[in-house]
Amino acid sequence: MYTYDLIVIGGGASGIAAAIKAKELGVKKVALVDEKSYLGGVLPQCIHSGFGLVYFKEDLTGPEFTEKLVQKAKKLSFDVYSDTFVFKIIYRDYFEKLVYAVSKHGIKKLKTKTIVYSAGCRERSIYEIGVVGSRPSGIFTAGEAQTLMDIYGIMPGKNIVIVGSGDVGLIMARRFALQGANVKAVIEIMPYPGGLTRNIVQCLNDFNIPLLLSHSVLRVIGKDRIEEVEVCKVDESKKCIEDSIFRIKCDTLIISAGLVPRVELLEDLGISIDPLTKSAVVNDRLETSLPGIFVAGNALVVNDLVDYAVEQGEVAAQGASEFVFNNGISAAQWKKIKLNGNIRFFVPQLISGERDVIMYGRVISPEEKVKLEINEIKKEISFFRVRPSEMIRLRLNKDELSSVKTKSLTFSISKRSE
Amino acid sequence: MSKARVAIIGAGIVGASIARVLSRYENLEVHLIEMEVDVGWGVSKANTAILHAGYDDDPNLYPNRAKYCVRGNYLWRKWTKQLQIRASWNGSLVLSFSEEDEEELYNLLERGERNGVKGLRIIEKDEIQKLEKNASPSATLALWAPTAGQISPFEAVTALVENAVENGVILHLETKVLDIVEDGTRVTKLVTNNGEIEVDWVINATGLYADYIAELVGGSEFKITPRRGEYFLFDSTAEPKVSRILFPAPKPKSKGVVVTTTVDGNLMIGPNATDLPEEEKENKETTQEGLEEVWINASKLVKSLPSKSKVIKTFAGLRPEPTGGDFIIKPHDSLLGFINVAGMRSPGLTSAPAVAYEIPKMLLHLGARLVLKKNWNPTRKRIIRFSEVSNRRKNKLIAMNPLYGNIVCQCEMVTEAEVVEAIRRGARTIEGVKLRTRAGMGRCQGAFCRAKIAMILSRELKIKPWQVRVKGAGSEIGVGDLFSLLHE
Numbered sequence: 001m002y003t004y005d006l007i008v009i010g011g012g013a014s015g016i017a018a019a020i021k022a023k024e025l026g027v028k029k030v031a032l033v034d035e036k037s038y039l040g041g042v043l044p045q046c047i048h049s050g051f052g053l054v055y056f057k058e059d060l061t062g063p064e065f066t067e068k069l070v071q072k073a074k075k076l077s078f079d080v081y082s083d084t085f086v087f088k089i090i091y092r093d094y095f096e097k098l099v100y101a102v103s104k105h106g107i108k109k110l111k112t113k114t115i116v117y118s119a120g121c122r123e124r125s126i127y128e129i130g131v132v133g134s135r136p137s138g139i140f141t142a143g144e145a146q147t148l149m150d151i152y153g154i155m156p157g158k159n160i161v162i163v164g165s166g167d168v169g170l171i172m173a174r175r176f177a178l179q180g181a182n183v184k185a186v187i188e189i190m191p192y193p194g195g196l197t198r199n200i201v202q203c204l205n206d207f208n209i210p211l212l213l214s215h216s217v218l219r220v221i222g223k224d225r226i227e228e229v230e231v232c233k234v235d236e237s238k239k240c241i242e243d244s245i246f247r248i249k250c251d252t253l254i255i256s257a258g259l260v261p262r263v264e265l266l267e268d269l270g271i272s273i274d275p276l277t278k279s280a281v282v283n284d285r286l287e288t289s290l291p292g293i294f295v296a297g298n299a300l301v302v303n304d305l306v307d308y309a310v311e312q313g314e315v316a317a318q319g320a321s322e323f324v325f326n327n328g329i330s331a332a333q334w335k336k337i338k339l340n341g342n343i344r345f346f347v348p349q350l351i352s353g354e355r356d357v358i359m360y361g362r363v364i365s366p367e368e369k370v371k372l373e374i375n376e377i378k379k380e381i382s383f384f385r386v387r388p389s390e391m392i393r394l395r396l397n398k399d400e401l402s403s404v405k406t407k408s409l410t411f412s413i414s415k416r417s418e
Numbered sequence: 419m420s421k422a423r424v425a426i427i428g429a430g431i432v433g434a435s436i437a438r439v440l441s442r443y444e445n446l447e448v449h450l451i452e453m454e455v456d457v458g459w460g461v462s463k464a465n466t467a468i469l470h471a472g473y474d475d476d477p478n479l480y481p482n483r484a485k486y487c488v489r490g491n492y493l494w495r496k497w498t499k500q501l502q503i504r505a506s507w508n509g510s511l512v513l514s515f516s517e518e519d520e521e522e523l524y525n526l527l528e529r530g531e532r533n534g535v536k537g538l539r540i541i542e543k544d545e546i547q548k549l550e551k552n553a554s555p556s557a558t559l560a561l562w563a564p565t566a567g568q569i570s571p572f573e574a575v576t577a578l579v580e581n582a583v584e585n586g587v588i589l590h591l592e593t594k595v596l597d598i599v600e601d602g603t604r605v606t607k608l609v610t611n612n613g614e615i616e617v618d619w620v621i622n623a624t625g626l627y628a629d630y631i632a633e634l635v636g637g638s639e640f641k642i643t644p645r646r647g648e649y650f651l652f653d654s655t656a657e658p659k660v661s662r663i664l665f666p667a668p669k670p671k672s673k674g675v676v677v678t679t680t681v682d683g684n685l686m687i688g689p690n691a692t693d694l695p696e697e698e699k700e701n702k703e704t705t706q707e708g709l710e711e712v713w714i715n716a717s718k719l720v721k722s723l724p725s726k727s728k729v730i731k732t733f734a735g736l737r738p739e740p741t742g743g744d745f746i747i748k749p750h751d752s753l754l755g756f757i758n759v760a761g762m763r764s765p766g767l768t769s770a771p772a773v774a775y776e777i778p779k780m781l782l783h784l785g786a787r788l789v790l791k792k793n794w795n796p797t798r799k800r801i802i803r804f805s806e807v808s809n810r811r812k813n814k815l816i817a818m819n820p821l822y823g824n825i826v827c828q829c830e831m832v833t834e835a836e837v838v839e840a841i842r843r844g845a846r847t848i849e850g851v852k853l854r855t856r857a858g859m860g861r862c863q864g865a866f867c868r869a870k871i872a873m874i875l876s877r878e879l880k881i882k883p884w885q886v887r888v889k890g891a892g893s894e895i896g897v898g899d900l901f902s903l904l905h906e
Contacts, residue, residue, distance in 0.1 A: 035825060035828065083823075083824065085825040085828065085831075087825075087831055100809070102812065102816070102823055102825060103823050103824075104816065104820035104821075104823030104824060105816070105823065106812075106813045106816045106817065106823065107809050107812050107813050107816070122861070122862045122865065122866065123862070123865050125730070125731075125862065125863040125865065126863075127729060127730060127731045127732050127863060128727070128729070128730075130706075132703065132704040132705055132706055132709065132732070133703045133704065134702060134703045135702070135733060136889070136893065137887070137888035137889055137893035137894070137895065138888075138893075140865075140868075141865040143865060144864075144865045144866075144868060144869060147869045148869050148872075148895070148896065149900055150900075151869070152869055152872070152873060152883055153883070153899055153900045154869075154872070154883050154884045154895060154896035154899065154900065155884065155896050155897050155898050155899060155900050155901075155902050155903060156895065156896050156897070157896070157897055158897055158903060179900060179901070179903055179904060180903030180904040180906070181903055218706075219703070221703075223700055223890075224889055224890045224891060224892040224893040225892050225893050225894075251897075264655065267655070
């Protein structure tokens, strides 16, 4: 049995960043475990640019971003277990967690003081968005289509319909168009796009791909391969408008309808889950309700930018190093974040007030001329526009938090009075 | 010794059971003929997977159903052991919610006794809760049938076919029977898309298509109507599950929406019952209304269902509803050598082994000679499930074959070794691998593993990656290599 101070589970951006940061902070025995044969998570299949503007101050493609991160990691010494799949975590006690992993060398049982869990997220399937009809081939999630194309060199289809206008869906619309496919439509149930504005412009407008807002895919038609989809217009309550049903012929349907953090192994341990993020409740060290187990990246919260995932990896690593050096995270009167108004979620959910904290959140619906208020610290930030697709990232510093005597902080987003 | 040639058309649960039974005879050359690329893809693939106790079927109205269900239930106990088919014999509860329902329970009890079902009892509230803590507290009484069970029907079909092939049965896949030739008194030849097969006996076990096949020799007096049932399948982690099979009091058309936990540990609810036009034999579409009906009716049986966000799949299957409602198990009236085993609607899965043992009897009666093999192998080994064995065993497996150390499907923890073994046993498609190994049956529904499985199939079958089929003909995973459309 090997003994570590820190085991990072998941070798995507946040995981690699966590391992690097932990080493930089002087943590001795660090391991990074990943199920793939290559590091980077989904980045190596994201051949488009737009990565690294914050972290590397450069506009990089996914593979380039990975390469730079891996080069940085190579200068440090930690163990990397590739092609190694973690299938069980056991919380023995405060100082001892066991990680069971399988590889072609057999079952590994690794002992560690701390864990940074950064296993990413998964895509929602066609069944999770309520599409009915038949179940033929030619239906892929966006990420799966990306894997087929840019990892394995397979062209999935010719006539493409995309469900969901989140960034992944938009990027894939362009990817298909670039390879000569006919992208017939991107269909979005909401009255506004789900992805970043730059992606609407660069991925759809530049390629004349129609975006059907307030539309929903109802039904799949086709026996062995998909032949058509039935689409309708929806009203404000997302209900199908009568007589608006039409069909689009296609041989491929791409589902890009949201991502869900993958925290099943942590759920098995009984950690507290926030129903709003569908991931762990964490404090400002990104530590879960089980001491010494931290979560970062898309396993914590589905991020817009890889830079945020990296940032969370680093925060979690700081937490892990504090745990290792001080035998745990210092006790604190954790202040609960309460939400009010147009807010879907904010993480972390608990803050100590003793250190700077970066908050990540999303709104429920688009709104203009709004303010984010945190009454307890008399903070008010104005936004010209907020959208669910654009994460709100907010740094609160130690000084403004230190005076807070209440047990909670209330975040509220509401219209600015003119 | 010259062999009599038997062609079983249809490799579903019925055809596969018959193939296994007929593989015991030295002097039969048995051909099992299937139009799909894999076995068990028709009615057998999508149904409620229940081994019924046998109290449902009125012996006056449906004598075959009444007789074969009870015997089949008994025979499956032996067959599942011999063939390592997983089954759980957890028993069923028919719940009543009104006086009318209660009366129906007593009818079922009486009918069950007449059919020879053992162990049936009417139980009251406190015992219902003891047997099933998620049963609705509004249930007044229940019929407790301890002999009912659960099976994986697809696993059962593959096990039967593997065992039959091991014992000499010749399997013809992607072979569609186009015509049946006769010489005036008896059948002589099958004409298929893959050439002709000379035959002495033909057994029509073609499920939904049994009326079409019967029509090829004329004088078919029955029609098969597809009756569609829709289902929800939940993630294996979704709670609460049920530990028994829960039924409502039955309606004339069907046994109603069932709440059950599959042998793989997933909660499943369904089916409704929608009669489709006779020609819609492939219409396995789910519908908004149908799924709603299933959800509402299932909710009535339990304290609570898991949240809808825990649903990982919705699907529909078809039951072959025959004219008259009873199984049609009999030789053709005038043409010698043609036997119908048709209309195997519920409880067809349960009845299959019992029905299969009818066939040799029928052949003897019709003048065939049957000689038992001396070295018939009754057993078959299942594919080892890596996720189910101990860590010590896992290590041994990896040491023996490092492909066990490569996890292909993360949700269900299926290894490359299992995928390769599934292909060795006949999987030619991603669906075939999935049904044999569970790769792709978890919460991500294959998004993470389909591409990897396609690459393994490509390597093992020596075909291009984009030529790998997801399901049947025309379901290739790609249209060419990444640059194929740019070169067009």
